[in-house]
Amino acid sequence: NAGVTQTPKFRVLKTGQSMTLLCAQDMNHEYMYWYRQDPGMGLRLIHYSVGEGTTAKGEVPDGYNVSRLKKQNFLLGLESAAPSQTSVYFCASSRGGMNTEAFFGQGTRLTVV
Amino acid sequence: DQQVKQNSPSLSVQEGRISILNCDYTNSMFDYFLWYKKYPAEGPTFLISISSIKDKNEDGRFTVFLNKSAKHLSLHIVPSQPGDSAVYFCAASDSGNTPLVFGKGTRLSVIA
Numbered sequence: 001n002a003g004v005t006q007t008p009k010f011r012v013l014k015t016g017q018s019m020t021l022l023c024a025q026d027m028n029h030e031y032m033y034w035y036r037q038d039p040g041m042g043l044r045l046i047h048y049s050v051g052e053g054t055t056a057k058g059e060v061p062d063g064y065n066v067s068r069l070k071k072q073n074f075l076l077g078l079e080s081a082a083p084s085q086t087s088v089y090f091c092a093s094s095r096g097g098m099n100t101e102a103f104f105g106q107g108t109r110l111t112v113v
Numbered sequence: 114d115q116q117v118k119q120n121s122p123s124l125s126v127q128e129g130r131i132s133i134l135n136c137d138y139t140n141s142m143f144d145y146f147l148w149y150k151k152y153p154a155e156g157p158t159f160l161i162s163i164s165s166i167k168d169k170n171e172d173g174r175f176t177v178f179l180n181k182s183a184k185h186l187s188l189h190i191v192p193s194q195p196g197d198s199a200v201y202f203c204a205a206s207d208s209g210n211t212p213l214v215f216g217k218g219t220r221l222s223v224i225a
Contacts, residue, residue, distance in 0.1 A: 004156070033212065035215075040122075040217060041217060042119075042202060042215045042216055042217035042218050043157070043202060043204075043215040043218075044215075045212050045213075048212055058212060090156050090157070092156075097210045098206060098210050098211060098212045098213060099145040099206030099207070099208065099210065099211075099213065101147065101159045101162065102159070102213065103159070104149075104156030104157045104158065105156050106154070106155055106156050107154070107155070107156055
């Protein structure tokens with residue numbers, strides 16, 4: 001049982017380049033989330049989705065876009081990467097409401113140079 | 114403005130002793146609290162939770178205590194084991210179905 005899978009695991013981008021991070025979950029969860037983790041900052045919510053076709057902004061949405069075209073996938077896009085977006089990105093999903101246990105992927109380490 | 118605070122960035126405990134990790138919150142609407150554990154190069158994993166209708170929840174070596182009047186919760190690990198060495202995140206939410214708010218984490222080191 002794969003759970004939550006993130007692709008890729010590592011990536012180095014040049015400033016101004018674009019990329020998409022893919023998150024896939026096989027648990028039929030309604031809710032999906034993208035977080036970033038920075039040293040000393042904990043986990044901060046970027047965007048989230050409460051169901052297929054829906055997205056909403058989290059705490060730090062600027063510079064990112066998301067799409068949830070299929071229930072099992074949640075994509076995070078960076079249109080023009082900046083060094084401030086160097087971080088570890090985690091995707092998560094949960095079955096019930098947003099105050100229930102979330103299952104996390106293994107993370108994507110992104111470096112923008 | 115941090116709504117969930119973990120004021121101790123790190124904690125060292127000897128194997129076999131008790132580890133106590135603390136978490137404070139400012140939002141009185143929070144009514145559900147969770148603890149996550151994170152090993153290096155892995156995603157966080159759910160550890161234990163507590164609803165505001167309770168003041169204690171126990172699961173094996175892990176117990177979470179909630180003091181609503183003080184807006185404080187703590188995670189007790191007894192006895193601590195080297196495999197417990199990880200970063201622990203406290204998270205909180207309200208029944209209005211808003212996303213979890215995480216603290217900055219506490220790095221626990223259990224020394225053999």
